Amino acid sequence: MKYLQIVNYKNLKSVRFNFSQGANTIIGENDSGKSNAVTAIRLLLDDSYYYNSKKLKDSDFSYDLGEWRGHWIIISAVFMDITTKDKQTEVCAEIVPDQENESFLKSYINSGNEDIGVVTLFIRPQKATRKKLYEAESKAEFDELIKAIKLSDYEFYYTSRSQTDFTDPTAYKSIVGDFELGSYCNPDDDDATVLGSKLNITDIQDHVSVMFIDALRDVANEMRKPRNPIRRIVEAIEARIDPVDIEKIKNNISELNLSISEVKQIGQIGVEINSKLMDMIGMVYSPEIALESQLNDEINALSRYLSIKPSNQNDIELLGLGHLNMIYMALKLVEYKFNRTRELINIMIIEEPEAHIHTHIQKTLFDNLKLTKDYTQVIMTTHSAHLSEVSEISKINLVKTRGNVSYVMQPIQNLDHFGESRLFLKNLRLSECIERYLDAKRSVLLFSKGVLLVEGDGEEILIPNMVKKGLGITLDELGIGLINVGSTVFEYIACLFDNDRIQRHCSIITDRDNQAVRDTSTFYSENAEKKGESRQKKLDGLFADNPWVSTFYATNTFEVEFSKFKDNSQFIRDIIETHYSQPAAIKRHIEALEGPDEDRANTVLTLADSIGKGWYATLLSSKINATVQIPDYILSAIAFACHEIVTTDIKLKMVMYSLSEYTESDVIIDMLSIARKAETVEEKEQAISTFCGTYPKDIVSLFIQKTDVVFLWY
Template sequence: YEEDDEALLGSRIDMSDIFKHISVVYVDALRDVLREMKNNRNPVKRIMETIESKISSDNVESLKTIIQQLNETITSVPEIRKIGENINRQLNSIIGSVYSPNLLLSSTMSDDMGSLAKFLSMKPEQNIDLDLLGLGHLNMIYLALKIVEFEACRSRELLNIMLIEEPEAHIHHHIQKTLFEGLNLQKNYTQILMTTHSVHLAEVSEISRMNVLKSFNGKSIVMNPANNLNSFAKEKLKKNNLNLINAVERYLDVKRNGLLFSKGVILVEGDAEEILIPQIVKKLFGINLDELGIGLINVGSTSFEYIASLFDDDRIQRKCAIVTDLDEQAIPSEHRLYKSTAQEKGQARKEKLSSLFNENNWVNCFYANTTFEIEFLDVNKENILTYVSPIIDDAFKDKKTITAYKEEIQSEQYLERNLAMLKLANHVGKGWFAIELGEKIDFLIKIPKYILNAIAFACQEIVDLSIYKKILLHTIDLYEETTELSALSASLKTSDTADLNIAIISLLEYFGKDEDVVYLIN
């Protein structure tokens, strides 16, 4: 069997020596690629050791002859030969000719094939030094070398495992995708495990081959987003022909797959919520959703059940809040914006979501009785003209129209002001209206309670006393200074962990239950 092809049949494995046949390489996130490629155990050297026996005897003899000739040529260079003569002369002058050895300075480059690796180095085609390449290029070269090394060694290794931490380091996101797909092709002989924070890598990955890690109460929880997902589609959604895993993978583009990295998730149905909610939270609480660990995802429809199904005891154990409209009729029935079936559909949607997720501790639904725009108007009617007046002025040229909108949007008549708000949003475009509104809001802004409840639900596993402290310090700055408030502020700033809770409770009592910040924290 000595002539058998080991690349095809594999080598004989002694079970007592099994660990010698398992190759594990860890590629650190803070890797020094240049140093790795120049050390004695670099990938090129290992590849040379593997292929040494495969070099033909004719080539071996030819190389040995060339190396011997090179050694002789180097040694015969007059300047080099003279160094040896000078050394001998100095020895003679120091200890005399009787005791001094006669030395010869010669080139002794080894003709052993294994030693040739140290003379081999990677060089770009442009003939520039590796040191001048960017870190991204060096990372890709190193990963390619490791794959080639594994391919060369696979006839003698039982298992090759490559652990890559943050392969996206210093690499443009377009190349990240290509790199990931390229590494994916190596699965026949190498098990590659990657850790990443890159939404671009997550976009081209498959959730069935992905684990999400969650740190909670000092432990790490491993969660697979695809676990029993197709069973959910059949049993709960009654979709017998739907491969929900594949559908979700196609849906999770670079924008939406942020939910895989978020510590809590809010799903919304449109552009207005996606644009305006983060701005209101920042203005009102002095903190952004990222600091709360919340990813806000625009589903772009009311089909929440497909994405919300990712959050479950079997899959991703993170809080997911669904924010949607019940679309109760709140404008005159004779107007074209009145949709006779909207309320019925809203109620049907609520019943459907309740039946799917009522027993799921990770998913909860929060409803606007009407629409987001009308709910926003309802809680901000005292200051609404301050926010929308500049938008109305820009949207219309006719002074009568401008005056009419401003009067109607402040009307005491519920249906009239709601209609004015919806007409304005539709005229400007709901997404663009939200953008303009976000630029006009100030610290007096109010946030609808159903959205506050959604935020509180989504971040309940994340927020701690330090987050509450930051929110309250921001709120204090919005109030007129008083002796009592100054004392409470000083207590909040100087309290240690043990007393911080008491300081927070005291401030909540001072602000009163009507404040949004009090409602959120409570």
């Protein structure tokens, strides 16, 4: 299965998942829609997952629809790489389009590959209901008919060969109707070239193997069931067992039955039963019976008595949940290997394989699951950062939620095209480069709600603590991930954030490197200034039209920008007094720190160079407190990365934290405390707006610098 379209199913309003051979991952936070995607696959292809209109619930429809009545749920799978030989089989011939739609192949599939097959499920009102809606003569009549629709009025309608992008709102309206206008499509005009040809889904499911491993499972209880994985494996290999071995087992069982039957006490039970029968019904009608052992000697019957246990323990239940889960998955993989007899596709779905499994074992498990690519397709859901680190970027579907609706993003989408057309890479695939680079940092990109890209150790060390001490909140609380790219080559990472790929805000924090010291200084570099100008021109050109990426520049360097604030001088002064031992040197540097801009910049750069920028940032991080002044370009970068994140409560928390540092602000704190207890978001927002617009600038100036992130929203 290459693509999966889902329309109007739970929180998946209109999405497309991309899959490849081998192990695929669906990554996202809790309740983002990962399990809904898995259920959609099972609804369409899994013959063991019985679900029809009798089980349909109104909660199955998209939460964003409001009124679900009359709407359709659409689940459509596109299979690729169907060979000419495959097309000769009846099952493949039934799903392969008679004539390929070139527009669909090139724009939707993004490929000229014509070897496709399509299976689609429409959960829609029955024809009679749709006909009534079509014949409605007014919007009022249409609305009344909509209100009268019941779940029992729906049907499950399967088709094949459809070549339609159902995630396109225009396409959806063309087959369903426009609810705002009160119009519905005529069911008599259903177009098979759009919807596909009617299909008996059992004909397809007989040739599809879907195995589902739930995240929540009682492994010990599963192993006691008659149809446990061990028995299924034995049944699959029964035909391969040497007949000589089977005959030997049967002879041994026959001898065992005879031995049991000849036990004196066993025979006596038979005598007692015969005696009791004669007492009850007399000698004429009483049958003579014998109590004998008759253990079944058939291999498939014996398999139910096979069990596994630890070599050093007598009971499998003595193992922990982690080991039980790993054993169970190993058994299911072996079972699947021997039972994958269906020729169209073999799909193994695993929900949260990280459940109860140690971090290092998670990674090993994932690597080993990749080996199944030769005989099956694995689709896993996860919110494990460890599994995301070993997932191939090209096989990741990232699920993001906004309100009641989830969106699916593929980090790899059109990435190589960007590398060729915008970065002018030759004989090099950008996707492969990023795959290798992000091995250790991928979880930050995939799980953060916003991202800060910084160029060095100083920013990586100091910025998180400046935010914590200066704003009273951590980057983790804001959902912001910070990545040190280790250079100024930001574009190779920032390009992941785009309408085509990851739709999350990414801030680039870098230096313009305008020289803050005289050309006689050791730190003066005309070349650095030229590189800074070139870097700004390049980044602005690459991302000017990208709503998800913005660059924020320090005029000079990070160390110099930090030193420009008077309140920050004390932290630097503490380091000077600690680092230098000669009183004259200490005095000279402190005077320079408090002197003209060039002298201050020269002293700071000398200090950072002497200590090492990383260690200098570490020392500063240990010195700063709530009075720390955060450079404006960094605050703006944080605000951009927080674009979809910061709530009113977070804003209030930052404001109150800053105010708490000043005794003059007691009245304001009392006012904001009342606002914080407000029951509605509107009341809280009004309180903040009133505060910003009412109080004199001299009062607000006491803390406004450290709460710029808050005020950037007003």
